[in-house]
Amino acid sequence: MRDRNRADLELAALLLARRSRLRRVRAKHKAALVVTILLIAIGAVLAGAVATGRAVLLGSCNLSSLQPVALGQNSFVYADNGTLLGVVPSRVNRLPLRLDQISPYLRQATVAIEDRRFWEHGALDYQGIVRALYSDVTAGKIVQGGSTITQELVRNLYIGNASRTFSRKVKEACLAIKLAQVWPKPRILNAYLNEVFYGRAAHGAQAAAQTFFSTRAQNLTLPQAALLAGLPQAPTVYDPLLHPAMAIERRNEVLRAMLANGVIDSQQFARAVIAPLGLKPSDLYGRQAHPNFFGWAEQQLAAKYGARRVAAGGLRARTTLDPSMQDAALSSVRGVMRHKSDPAAALVAIDPRTGAVRAMVGYVPDGRKMKFNLATQSTRTAGSSFKPFVLATAIVHGISLYSSFSGPSSLIIPDRSCYGPQGPWDVHNYADENGGYMNLLNATANSVNTIFAQLVAKVGPWNVVPVAHRMGITTHLQPVCSITLGTQPVNPLEMTDAYATLAAHGVHHAPQAFELVRAPNGKVLGRLGSPGERAIPASVAGLSHRRASRTARVRRFESVIGFSPAWR
Secondary structure, X not given: OHHHHHHHHHHHHHHHHHHHHXXXXXXXXXXXXXXXXXXXXXXXXXXXXXXXXXXXXXXXXXXXXXXXXXXXXXXXXXXXXXXXXXXXXXOOEOOOOOHHHOOHHHHHHHHHHHOOOOOOOOOOOHHHHHHHHHHHHHHOOOOOOOOOHHHHHHXXXXXXXXXXXXXXXXXXXXXXXXHHHHOOHHHHHHHHHHHOEEEOOEEOHHHHHXXXXXXXXXXXXXXXXXXXXXXXXXXXXXXXXXXXXXXXXXXXXXXXXXXXXXXXXXXXXXXXXXXXXXXXXXXXXXXXXXXXXXXXXXXXXXXXXOHHHHHHEOOEEEEOOOHHHHHHHHHHHHHHOOOOOOOEEEEEEEOOOOOEEEEEEEEOOOOOOOOOOOOOOOOEEOHHHHHXXXXXXXXXXOOOOOOEEEEOOEEEEOOHHHOXXXXXXXXXXXXXXXXXXXXXXXXXXXXXXXXXXXHHHHHOHHHHHHHHHHHXXXXXXXXXXXXXXXXXXXXXXXXXXXXXXXXXXXXXXXXXXXEEEEOOOOOEEXXXXXXXXXXXXXXXXXXXXXXXXXXXXXXOOOOOEEEOXXXX
């Protein structure tokens, strides 16, 4: 009896389990039927709406009234012989290319993973929308998007945000349809590949190829192209430098899509999926040749053409730098500063006819890397090399070079305008040498301090300051008598510039960094060449230049290639 009851209970349990399974199967079939009916209804609604709703949709946007979102592109700076000095980054790294300059693998991979029916549908892919909707409803969440490459381009180019709102999707669809009416498919794909974000500030195929593989977009291999094509969906998640395993998984997903799309065969697929990432991160956007000059040129670019234009980028600038003169300048400095304990030095070379800076060197014998430009940002007292400005001022005020002065080893200057905190100015010659009685020609050649102290008292230091400024000194100068001995700090660039004014017969040309600058569309924005401004009469410059050249050679200054005073 007990065995019979146990058997009855087991039979009842089996029957209940079977009925439960049947209910679940019926519920699943019912759900699938509901989804199918829903999709059929939606499809019918969409099909019916295509004819009537298209006109309403297209009336909701105006393509011609929108300005493309400015993504910017890098600016490239070259030496005068065409060699690359460096890159001035835009807000993003971008270099637009023609479609034929982009690897066919990247074109195919992008279409396969982003919009496999790109060449078949119009601006919108209605099959893709239904397929995405089915996947989302079945999963109970958003797992697949229905946007086409044209829609993505419109979002990047005209809308500029990724907010998922109904109004944005309507506007995106409207603009996509209108863009597709005026742009052929190759142009749309080309624009997309130049705008899409691949991560690490790289927008567009060329910047991405450089950033991850140090190559051109045209030379991308199949595995490399597949990797890049998979990045736009989630650039941070699939960043191969941070998450190599995720990047390989995503790359192989792209390769499977390419295989399914028939753009690669099984052998190509088999080789590509086992290929290593082969990353070779580029330093193109951080590498700089002749960094002292490049940094100064970058500042000049923004000062002349505006920070906003430089930030937008796309400029092509050929500079005045002569690499052979730059090498010669560095060799010259090294030839003088031979020991690690020697002070740092800077050298600037300027063409006095135009103001073109041909060389700019900052050198530290012990090999330390300076965080500032010794030639343009570091100031030191000029010493006797400042005397030619006092001499030029004296000639302007009618004092003859043949005027004679006594040059004792030391001298008290009685002029009250030269008094200091301790009273009258007590001036000494170098090593307290007695210069004797001589004219200004010889006093300049021998750099006699006591004679130049008398000269500045005679012409007035307040008259020396504007002459020095007109000739190219940009640092603020105090109108004090000690200016004649170069006691106020200046930098090598402005000193060389001012000496170049003497060599240019009194005509001052501001230091120039660029021979030619072009806009992104190739339009010339600027060329080297300006008439300059007369700073001092030609006759004064000629007399001063001959004396200054001799003084400069004595003090290791030359009128065009000038050493700054060395400093520690």
